[in-house]
Amino acid sequence: MEKERNGHSALCLVLSYPTQGHINPILEFSKRLEHKGIKVTLVTTRFMSKTYHKDASNSIALETISDGYDEGRIGHAESIQAYLERFCRVGSQTLTDLLEKLSSSSNSVDCIVYDAFLPWALDVAKKFGLVGAVFFTQSCAVDNVYYHVHKGLLKSPPSEPQILLPGLPPLQPQDMPSFIYDLESYPAFFDMVVSQFSNVDKADWVICNTFYELEPEVVDWMAKMWPLRTVGPTIPSMFLDKRLEDDKDYGFSIFKPNSDACMKWLNDHPKGSVVYVSFGSLASLDVEQMEELAWGLRKSNSFFLWVVRAFEEAKLPKNFVEETSDKGLVVHWCPQLEVLTHEAIGCFVTHCGWNSTLEALSLGVPMVAVPQWTDQTTNAKYIMDVWKMGLKAPADEKGFVRREAVERCIREIMEGEKGKEIKKNALKWKTLAKEAVDQGGSSDKNIEEFVTKLAHS
The missing domain is CATH 3.40.50.2000 (Glycogen Phosphorylase B;)
Structure with a gap:
């Protein structure tokens, strides 16, 4: 089916944090959107675009922005903190430049789906009057922990022997994400994961890479605060519902298997x-x-x-x-998916x-x-x-x-x-x-709702 918006197919820019583990799920979500009639362009950094092997069957268009380190990404930065600060500054500017370039062509953008690690992308989206959808690549349980730290409702490191948070089982400090119980390990990454929630209240959609049946209690709790939808598991369709016939692999890979x-x-x-x-x-x-x-x-x-x-x-x-x-x-x-299915x-x-x-x-x-x-x-x-x-x-x-x-x-x-x-x-x-992504399953319904609202907003 072809979704139309103002006389053209709705176009989403999908922006990922530049690592394999973040690109894989957001790319699979993009394929599901394309299958339902939304045009999608994946946006990654210039350095990552040069290091990837792209599968010939992958039809998703690709555009690039700069993280400020086009010749070497985070490894060329003075520190993790310096990398993230420069990525925010240079990334915001080059994303703005990309949107201006596309708006002057026939490919005007309607929506930005952005990795939760890059909250500044929402500010850019709103400057252009676009729909902004944040994509959380981790579980809702983990997101819930980070949210409570962000709000000051959970100390880091935790002082209690048992932590009780809404929607979660009782957790010991060592069950927390490492950035929470070992604050000194990677303080810059701690700031990044907590900052995922810095402007989340302004997002039009909150999309999570999980499926409802896996974490129902915490999904229900988080959905009371935000327009949250689960869209996972985001793995290639031929290993699940088999509706996307060419979807046998993620399609972008750093390593050659x-x-x-x-x-x-x-x-x-x-x-x-x-x-x-x-x-x-x-x-x-x-x-x-x-x-x-x-x-x-x-x-x-x-x-x-x-x-x-x-x-x-x-x-x-x-x-x-x-x-x-x-x-x-x-x-x-x-090829991990092929191995796991053997x-x-x-x-x-x-x-x-x-x-x-x-x-x-x-x-x-x-x-x-x-x-x-x-x-x-x-x-x-x-x-x-x-x-x-x-x-x-x-x-x-x-x-x-x-x-x-x-x-x-x-x-x-x-x-x-x-x-x-x-x-x-x-x-x-x-x-x-499998049932979650099958036609009419919990995640499939959520993706369909997102597509429908985007096409008619």
Whole structure:
């Protein structure tokens, strides 16, 4: 169906924070909008546009703005704080320039959907009289924590042994996002995540990358304050409802996966026999933690497929790859969605980034949670205690998950009695995730409502 607004298809600019984990969900949301007749242009930074591999089947148009560091992004800034301040200043100006360029063409913009990490984009949208929709890439539970810190209703770090927030289960301080309980870790990022709420009350829409059935209590509570809609899980359609036939991959990638090697290796292994291990595109493990994880995998006696990015390969124990070649395959990157859907996969050892969590949940894969930082600790709490589709590997007093804990959690999921219940719950969530984006599902209805209101506003 073709949505018309003032004689032309409504056009959305969709602006992402420039990391893989933020572009993936906002890009998938864009594809859903296009499927329903809205024209979409993805906006990223000039540096990111030069480093991406774009899939030929991806039809989303691309425009760029500057973060002030066109030759190297955050790595070329004096500090994280300096990067974010310059991005706000230069990004606002170059986004304004882009809107002026488009307004003088036939591609005048009607709406900006912007990453919640970039609240200044709403100020630009309002200057041009555009609809402004904020897109939260993390769970509503995590967003709720940040909101309470922003309002001064939750101290950072928390002083109470148990934290009670509306819509959330009782949380201990270590269940909070790391920026909250470890304030000194990344103070600039703490300011950024809390500032997501600096002007949220002015947004016309608040869009969240989750689905209602996953977090009903906190969604209901947040929806009392804002025009909040859930639109997830935002993973390629062919892994869920299969309505977007060409949508088999996110379409933009920093890394080139070892696809053939991974899938060929998995094809040679029995159903449910392989442990998949990946810590995403940003998390960096200490050498000691890499060693403990390596020996935990070996002691579990399971087959394993482990993603170790090239710059972290030197952290592996000496001769580990050669000595475990009969049991494991170590690669620099892999097609994660294809791997998670392969029948050989029995569980996923994960850092619990929200994208990885949603992918595993949507595909029915039990998880061993080894959270590292930011929202991952809260996601791990939900994986184990709320959704009950995984185990959180306990860390010692130094913050490391030891090999015995890795081995115990893997064995429990792969072979134990508790693992049977976890696998059953994983399949339940897989069904609910698919239903959310199926025609008439909770997320599909919300996307349809957004499209309809945009087309006729």
